[in-house]
Amino acid sequence: MPVLLSEAVGGLALAPGADCIDGTLGGAGHAAAVLSATAPNGRLLGLDADPEAVLRARARLARFGDRTVLVQANFRDVASVAAIHGFARVRAVLLDLGISWYQVASAERGFSFQAAGPLDMRFDPRATLTAEEVVNEWTADELADVLYRYGEERRSRRLARAIVAARPLSTTSELAGVVSRTLARRTHQRVHPATRVFQALRIAVNDELGALETVLRQLPELLEPGGRFAVITFHSLEDRIVKQFVQREVRDCVCPPDFPACRCGHKATLRAITGRPVCPSEAEIRANPRSRSAKLRIAERL
Numbered sequence: 001m002p003v004l005l006s007e008a009v010g011g012l013a014l015a016p017g018a019d020c021i022d023g024t025l026g027g028a029g030h031a032a033a034v035l036s037a038t039a040p041n042g043r044l045l046g047l048d049a050d051p052e053a054v055l056r057a058r059a060r061l062a063r064f065g066d067r068t069v070l071v072q073a074n075f076r077d078v079a080s081v082a083a084i085h086g087f088a089r090v091r092a093v094l095l096d097l098g099i100s101w102y103q104v105a106s107a108e109r110g111f112s113f114q115a116a117g118p119l120d121m122r123f124d125p126r127a128t129l130t131a132e133e134v135v136n137e138w139t140a141d142e143l144a145d146v147l148y149r150y151g152e153e154r155r156s157r158r159l160a161r162a163i164v165a166a167r168p169l170s171t172t173s174e175l176a177g178v179v180s181r182t183l184a185r186r187t188h189q190r191v192h193p194a195t196r197v198f199q200a201l202r203i204a205v206n207d208e209l210g211a212l213e214t215v216l217r218q219l220p221e222l223l224e225p226g227g228r229f230a231v232i233t234f235h236s237l238e239d240r241i242v243k244q245f246v247q248r249e250v251r252d253c254v255c256p257p258d259f260p261a262c263r264c265g266h267k268a269t270l271r272a273i274t275g276r277p278v279c280p281s282e283a284e285i286r287a288n289p290r291s292r293s294a295k296l297r298i299a300e301r302l
């Protein structure tokens with residue numbers, strides 16, 4: 001179920017014939033809505049790091065015929081992929097970060113602590129770093145940093161030490177067992193502590209924050225004047241990266257405030273369309289509880 005669908009696609013202010021990029025195809029729900037909004041001849045370049053997502057999207061978008069170009073690629077390479085496929089300047093870019101339901105549901109991908117599978121967690125099976133390597137080879141300090149930063153786990157040092165003591169770990173169930181034994185669930189906690197641990201490892205394995213910073217820097221150049229991008233995030237660190245990027249790009253000068261005169265020469269490239277992030281309605285959260293942490297930000301190329 002695509003998250004914030006009408007808010008994101010509506011906020012891109014699309015018109016017939018517009019060429020767009022979806023950097024996170026997933027199940028192609030947003031992509032289908034973009035193609036409908038740009039009918040009859042708008043083209044869509046769709047990227048996903050996961051080849052299975054590209055296959056699923058190809059089936060789902062077949063009815064749009066040759067209006068789609070679907071590629072297995074990391075969105076951190078969006079500018080070069082776009083140039084290769086004739087999308088060097090587009091009207092809109094959409095990024096709906098994180099993970100798809102089918103990835104969570106596929107035990108063999110290792111994303112879920114509720115299903116026994118290998119410790120994998122890669123979006124792109126060609127990538128070399130897996131969760132197994134992080135869990136078994138990173139130092140206790142490195143592991144604790146990942147759990148603290150990306151999982152907001154306050155007991156990260158204790159958990160990292162327990163993981164190191166339990167090595168070697170090769171399955172999601174083994175890891176979930178260590179988490180449960182180490183972090184007894186507190187009565188007020190709504191989510192199982194393993195949720196945050198698995199999220200943290202997934203973010204590290206796929207360098208999700210690095211990829212987001214890299215793609216954002218390319219967006220102003222990729223968009224035609226008046227073109228917009230929309231980013232849906234599911235984690236406060238991701239939202240902060242998008243927020244700070246937009247705050248910087250709406251300003252002409254980004255010198256430290258104590259500089260007497262501008263030395264950076266920076267020129268604003270964006271106008272913010274959303275001040276505060278847009279969040280799902282209560283009705284959407286009821287229908288799709290996974291949407292509850294979603295935040296949407298939209299900006300426009302000057």
Ligand SMILES: C[S@@+](CC[C@H](N)C(=O)[O-])C[C@H]1O[C@@H](n2cnc3c(N)ncnc32)[C@H](O)[C@@H]1O
Nearest residue numbers: 002024026027028029030048049074075096098
């Ligand atoms: C939340 S899903 C997208 C759902 C989609 N908007 C829909 O309507 O079904 C996120 C997708 O982004 C992909 N993804 C995550 N990080 C990526 C990256 N850096 N480059 C390309 N794809 C990425 C994941 O493989 C996943 O399929």
